[in-house]
Amino acid sequence: MADPSHVKDAQLLVNKLVEIASGMRQAANLADQFAQSIAKIFPNDPISVPPPTVTGKKRGRVPKEGKRVKDVNAPKRPPTSYILFQNDIREELKRQNPGLPYKELLGKVSEAWGQLNEGEKKKYQDRADRSMADYNRAVLDYKGTANGHAPAAAAVPEPTPEADEEEEEEEEEEEADSAPPVKKQKAVKRRNPKRKSPSLLLHLYR
Incomplete structure (x- = not known):
């Protein structure tokens, strides 16, 4: 006999566990009511509003903070030795490998550059x-002209936004092609242990 x-x-x-479960259910209901009230007070909450979709023929470009204003009249920086070599053999490689993707074409340029002797x-x-x-002499002359009486700016046509974007893309491609591509090591992803959701704990007591 017990x-x-x-x-x-x-x-x-058992009675205490029932009270705790009841209290947790009430707390969950209050939390839901509070969230609904906040949503009514702040309907334009950035968390609930999806970001706008960028449309147009050009890919979305994020403005760079602190980017210097480009002087369209300044002398253009000359290509590096690698770019000069690439310009010399690129068309020949295209004829030898029709339909080859641009990325693989750059790989062949890098391979050919590595085979050159000193x-x-x-x-x-x-x-x-x-x-x-x-280029350095032209920059000095240009700076001297800018400090004195610069020629009339109206003589130089103002570039359109499309032309400016294309020129920036060309510069980015030149910077990417200025050195042979380097193989990147694949980062090993660590698996974080899954944590139990608080909603699951609430469900156990309901």
Whole structure:
């Protein structure tokens, strides 16, 4: 025969668990009501509003913070030795490999550049150095003209937004092609243990 005190303690425990479950259900209902009230007060909450979709023929471009204003009249920086080599063999590689994707074409350019000896690379480097020297002199002359009496700006046509975007894309492609591509190591993803949702705990007591 069970001890009456044990039965009484068990009954008290059950009653307390029932009270806790009831309190948690009430708290969950209050939380839902509070969330609905907040949604009515702040209907334009950025969390509930999806971001606008960018439309147009151009891909979405995020403005860079602190980007310097480009001077369209300033001398353009000359290509590097690698770009000069790429310009020399790119059309020939296209004829030899019709339909080859641009990324794979750049890979062949990089492979061909790696097969050049030091003397052949020096020829391209000398061309790049001469172009850079001319560029530096042109920059000095341009800065001197800008500090004095600059020519009338109306003589230079103002670029359209489309032309400016295309020129920026060309510069980005030149920067990406200025050096042979480097293989990136794949990052190992760590699996984080799944945590039980608070809603699951509430469901256990309902």
